[in-house]
Amino acid sequence: MAIIVDESTRAVVQGITGHHGSFHTGQMLAFGSAIAAGVAPGRAGQSVHGVPVYDTVEAAREAQDINTSVIFVPAAFAKDAAMEAISAGLKTVVVITEHIPVHDAMELMSLAEREGTTVVGPNTFGICSAGTCKLGIVPNQIFSVGGIGLVARSGTLTYEIVASLTADGLGQSTCVGLGGDRVAGLDFVRVLRRFKDDPQTEAVVMVGEIGGTAEEEAAEYIKTEFNKPVVAYIAGKSAPPGKRMGHAGAIIERGRGTFQSKVEALKAAGTAVAELPWEVPGLVRSALAV
Amino acid sequence: MKLYEYLAKEVFARRGIPVPRGGVASTPEEAEARAREVGGPVAVKSQVLAGGRGKAGGITFADTPAQAREAAERLLGTELKGLTIEKVLVEEKLAIRHEIYLGVAIDRSARRPLIIASAKGGINIEEIPEEDIVRRTVDVAVGVEPFVGREIVRRLGLDQAVGKQVADILARLYKVFRANDAELTEINPLVVVEGGRVIAADGRLNVDDEALYRHKELPYVEERTGLEKKIHDLGVSYVALEGDIAVIANGAGITMGTLDTLMYYGGRPANFLDAGGGTGSDEMAAAISLLLETGPSAFLVNIFGGITRCDEVAKALIQARQASGADVPFVIRLVGTNEAEGHRILRENGMEAFRSMAEAAQKVVALASSRASAAS
Structure with a gap:
């Protein structure tokens, strides 16, 4: 069983081409997490540790079976990224990014509440269900x-x-x-x-x-x-x-x-x-x- | 970042919140000129980032421009609550009939802005009895529509003429809160003057540090001084404490846990320093050098790597120690991501790292106390 993430979790990594995003995608894959896609605007067609990269979350969702996002984008863009994931209908969004303005956090929680999305974070190490899925650092x-x-x-x-x-x-x-x-x-x-x-x-x-x-x-x-x-x-x-x-x-x-x-x-x-x-x-x- | 009262009032005025007539002065001459512009009796208010300025003698009244000049002479350059008064705000003295409290803060549990209001303002909000306070959270997607103000003033029991002005000011104050990425904005007191006009007699506006990058229009108010500022500028969190063991750890929780552990074993931490996730070697080395300048009797580094990589930490430690040339004993606790590599680098450079936090803490406490007794 476990909670929030488990063997049915299929994740997209937003900010996958960045320093931390790419390093921790490797770590999450090594843990055994199902990382099905990455998103980095303008980087569609690339791959990181064998994970295909798309321009938007919706593009990733069209091409891959995903239900969860883990976000590594810089603070100034994190609200946008989280809202993109929530709007794309993902059921869980894990926001690793720190230093997000508190008003951005309130705005994204308001949207998440309306859409029934579970938000983990921001400024978190992530979430880990032992043996099945780790999303984070x-x-x-x-x-x-x-x-x-x-x-x-x-x-x-x-x-x-x-x-x-x-x-x-x-x-x-x-x-x-x-x-x-x-x-x-x-x-x-x-x-x-x-x-x-x-x-x-x-x-x-x-x-x-x-x-x-x-x-x-x-x-x-x-x-x-x-x-x-x-x-x-x-x-x-x-x-x-x-x-x-x-x-x-x-x-x-x-x-x-x-x-x-x-x-x-x-x-x-x-x-x-x-x-x-x-x-x-x-x-x-x-x-x-x- | 906290704004001075005069700056908060400038922001309020731009949003259409009524504030007293007047202006800020850095010299007695300027204070006299401001008082002359106002005409009539004025209040001369010290601009420092502290509450309770009135009780501490930081606010005085003057009937004439000459008196305003004298008041400014007395206040400027002196200390109020440990802070130097560099400016005074000279503004019209209000004929106060009634004082109201109005504020917008953040409700952490509700994850929303929180309106706080009381018809018994003029004292600290903590001192107002709970039954006299009205609270209401706001959905940021909805905002403060006029009905919110009507409901708040109804619950405050204000008469219609005053209530209408307070409701309008509330909507504007909420816009100040949102537009400036505020953590807190407060009018205390919001004054009803003889004749029935409602005016913000004081103003507080604290802006979220994480959002300052998008508020270049606001003046930067530096609260930190000396070492605190230098260390903060490296991008790490620092709080000075009173002990003699310098501490660096990565992550707020483990840094607090390290201080608690040191105290448990009888040590006295000199500081809180959270090097955070992903802090580079250069910043770490610079932070260590700055802490060494404070003359600690021992140094404890406690790193459990996540984003922080042990190999980078090891390199930073070696670099900092070599650069400082200090003979302060270092105790290093290092585990986590790239641990083996970190330990290898330390060993190759003649340093040793512990894996247990208990052992590291006891070791550094012992070293600090033996140095303290050798020195005495």
Whole structure:
């Protein structure tokens, strides 16, 4: 099973001829993802790692069986690219690009909501269902197939935690990168809803950070509706208020979004919270044993 | 990027939002001239990027142009909330009858713009009781049509004459928000003056840094100073902290996690520096050199590669260390994409990398404390 991407995913890479687009197309193919097409305006007829390139998403869709897009185009053009994919009727759009203006993000989320499209990101490492499909920039070698779902706001911290799960023999169903921006297509609650209905997922790891109230909203959902054990790690215990900690969304504003508020809400919902990233596998094992 | 009040008001005025008559001054002479143009009593307002200027003594009133000049003399060049006052805004003193709060922000959960309004303005929005605040999200595909304003002013309980002006100002403020890629725009207070006219007595406009490339028409307001600015200009995120262990990591989450881990083991981080994905060797080397100038007792580099390639990181580290000639101990934790190649390059250049974050963190804390005790 898994969620959002699986063996039925057939992807188009928008921005496939760029430095990152081309490098990571190679990595995604090596993982075993079905990359059926690439898009780069003015580059139709070329190929990247054997993947045929088209001028537009609709041209790619006419020629190939595709249902998902992964976007590597520069920030100034990312809204256009995502809207193109949504308008072409693709059901899932994964936006890797960082530094997208927040108004562009709001505009594309408004369209996605109307069209019923799932947007992963922006500013995300992507999404990976172990053993079947990876769309994004997360390293291939850290995954193993199993029953742990993971949902995270940060990329490199996720690599850290997935690698420690794998080393501990805890395989994964799907790892979802929400992205580090203030406006994102998914949040913890939206992803937990999908994990709830996924038979492969036995427990969920949440990787949160300071800023916003998504972790507090997740805690409320876990308390009232969620049916599987959850283990969380929250980054930013040492972050001073009012300072943007790398991610546009990682900032304590007007007293909201603090580490303490998130940890207290999650603990009150019965979620185990790890103090250090590598404590996660142990907590998952004890949560599953209960 | 935050705009000064006088710049925000210029943007408001261009969109047809009523603002007080007046102008900005950089010298006492200019302040006197502005006051003369206004005629009658004026407010002299320090232009610094901080709230609570009134309480801190940054806003004074003057009945005559000569008094305005004296007020400007007192304020200009002094510090308010740690910021130097370089300009004052001289504008007509308003006969205030009622103060309203009006703002447009971003609702992260709804993924939409959020209108925030209160009939009890004039104080910080955080201090207004929740029951006195009206909130409403806006679909960017729809925008603020007149009905939105009618509904907001109904809920604020404003009378018809005032309500009509506030509804109109709200629609214009929303256009300011959208047209300028704002993260936040705020009028607090929006003042009802004797006679019933509604005027924006203050103005705040914070523009999304990621969208500045398409707002060449706006003046650039530099908030950062010194080292913060130099490091930021390299295209990496930096926040100065109070400790002695310099830190570079890639990715916001892992950088925060690295600081948390250092503190867990008793270390004190000197900074947050997220080198981000895909940062080139030159920028990385430059960032390391700048951090070395702050005199840290040890340096921790923590890289888990995604877009960032370990071989590029290894090259940058070697380059930076050679260029600086500093004897500060470096502890490197390096795993991920092209890991084997990264480690090979480091080994060939006489450096060693850890694979475990716990080991790297404990090692750097030990090195920093032994250097600190050797120095004392």
